[in-house]
Amino acid sequence: MAQRVLICDDAIFMRTMIADILTGAGYEVVGEAESGLQAVERYKSLLPDIVTMDIVMPDMGGIDAVKAIIATHPDAKILMCSAMGQQALVVEAIQAGARDFVVKPFQPARVLEAVQRVLAG
């Protein structure tokens, strides 16, 4: 069965791009969230195999969303999506329990590699 993905990003553009990359490689996008709060809610209801998480989002940022998800689901597999120059935040996210990160602008091969790595780990 296809691995199930939850995509969290406040931009439709980014969600579409990630969804295209992942569905093209046979993953199933089971849900999307456009804020940190939604990401936490959707995670609990969908229990996806992997989450892609933007850092800058309204309501609740991606790092707080990682903390909230890990607090109840310590095994959650979360891949951070960061922009250039957000290294400090990426470190914080990894410390909060995220497994790996990719940097925007996305390169499909990099995204797929990272997703496979996180799912394997």
Next chain:
Amino acid sequence: MTDARRARYVALFAAESRTLLAGARRALAAWTDAPGDRAPADELFRTLHTIKGMAASLEYHAVAELAHATETDLVAVRDGGEPVARRWLLQLEAAFDQIALACEASATGDGVSAEGEQANAPATRAARVVRVDLERLDALFDDLGGLVTARQELERHAERDTLSPVARAAQGMARRLDTLQDRILHVRLAPLAEVFERVPPIVRDLARQLGKEVTVQVHGDDLEVDRAVLDQLAEPLIHLLRNAVDHGLESPEVRRGLGKRPAGAIQLRARRERDSVVLELSDDGRGIDRNAVAARAVAQGILDADATLNDDGLLALLARPGFSTATAVTDVSGRGVGLDVVVSRLHELGASLALTTVPGRGTTFGIRLPTRLGIVRALVASIGEERYVMPLTHVAEFLPWEPDAVRQVDGRAVIDLRGESIPVLDLRRLLLYRGEAPPTRRPALVFEANGQRVALLADAIHGQVDAVVQPLDRPRGTPRWITGATVLDNGRPALLLDLASVV
């Protein structure tokens, strides 16, 4: 990246950056009002950050760098602990304007297959885009209204001698004014994409909340409509979408049982039909239960028990205030389907709604939008000394009227028009006119809408005008067929009557 895929991303970028930048303008205003507030700063930061990410993905380096530099500047001031200076806010606003122009230019200049030209295109295009406040445009539009009225007066005088130099000059001016009118109206147009872009995520989100599966398709979002119409279209449209997902689509299990694909299909299409744009919103769900609606209407005493209900009749019932067929109350649609709200919103816009529903196959709502809000070709009719203006859209013909042509059938006045009896309405009664008695010979206007015809009696018809419609403050109880006001060429005001909704 394939060309088709890139084109899709470019369209998404154009729409999303536009929406974000519109939000940023509001946030800038809010920050200027309350410089100590952090929320606007955070929203502006997110906007810049998102635009930077999108632009970098499309290799719009100029946009990405501009957004990045502004973001860095913003963070320094936001986290600097110093009070925000008004002058700096003005600079920030200018930076956002720059970004907006650069975004438009990049997206417009992105000739997917001609990427080589991209580098030169943005700079030249950016210089040619101007952002205009809608209020200024409205002022321009008001001036145009004055000109159209003056032109009609001039034409009236010129008619006395059509070969005079004044008449020729008047004709020349009229032609140029037509062009000017077209151009000004064109400036007010905005693509449907601004609203349509929001539809798929909203529908998918609703479907998830309701445990339904759905695929969404959107077509024709490159058509343009008046900005004022577009701004008010989202709400009724989203209302109809909610209904489609909530009441229209069956659950995946039920659909499987019926041999349908588990995911319901929702389509939103736009196409041009003569002067208007028609939107069609359809679902492939269960269709509206005609018998349930009829039973409810009969129980409420608003429908005869033996009446047959066609789609128009069905819509008329569903649009009655408070009338609802939802058997269960759900979180999404609240109580009932609330079609009355949708219909009255659309009427305020000068739009109309039509319904087609087939049991087990689904429901389609058609929304006819006016593309040219503001100036309508209309007939001037009068009752006593009072003049009224009626859009020509639904006027089929007009007849000289003989009082003895009217017959009474089942207590209603009808006239015979080429073998068909059509009901007669008297404008005097409609408007509760209590002045002097009507003239003996009166003209009748035949209105046609939704396949029905009605003859309307006036005291006199005074010809056609281009009526510049002004919105009307509507005191409570104003009939909904009084849709606006205009100023006639004699300088006197007249109400605009849209009698299609009476038909």
